[in-house]
């Protein structure tokens with residue numbers, strides 16, 4: 650990616666990410682959010698879509714609120730034992746400057762027409778009923794990296810509702826944001842909505858890093 654030595658911390662340094670070529674930082678006082686177009690090639694995106702199609706299942710959410718329409722996409726974990734997946738995982742870790750041991754497995758998601766993921770934060774609510782179950786070992790989520798693998802014919806944007814920013818899906822485009830303000834303090838301004846696909850399908854991958862080692 651560059652000649653700079655890659656940091657291997659538990660937390661990303663926004664200055665490290667900001668220095669990448671072709672990086673855009675969304676102007677906001679409240680959220681650290683970066684966009685990098687063409688982070689993955691169309692071939693890499695196609696390889697990921699094939700693997701997601703091979704193993705997707707209905708998505709689940711933590712702290713279920715009784716709204717069965719809250720997250721209607723389909724999900725799968727992508728296995729690092731697959732060298733193709735391991736290479737993508739290394740590329741994501743190098744971008745973030747985070748040691749891969751802090752990362753959850755890459756998750757693939759697929760949305761059909763009418764499917765969405767309503768406004769939510771990626772960190773787990775420290776007072777939520779599912780906090781212990783999801784965070785006892787590795788701690789909470791720190792950074793989110795998300796990549797659009799294709800561009801649906803209509804819909805499927807990601808709206809950061811608190812900062813008034815909507816990002817349109819584009820093949821290979823990466824989003825990266827910090828879910829925390831500082832250790833132990835989570836940023837409500839990271840609230841985001843994976844909006845309904847209106848035509849076509851939408852494929853993405855998400856990569857979440859944790860406060861402590863994942864495995």
Ligand SMILES: O=C(O)CCC(=O)C(=O)O
Pocket residue numbers: 758766771805806807808841842843844853855
């Ligand atoms: O599909 C999107 O645009 C957002 C996905 C998302 O927020 C998530 O998987 O946590």
Ligand SMILES: [Fe+2]
Pocket residue numbers: 769770771841
């Ligand atoms: Fe999310």
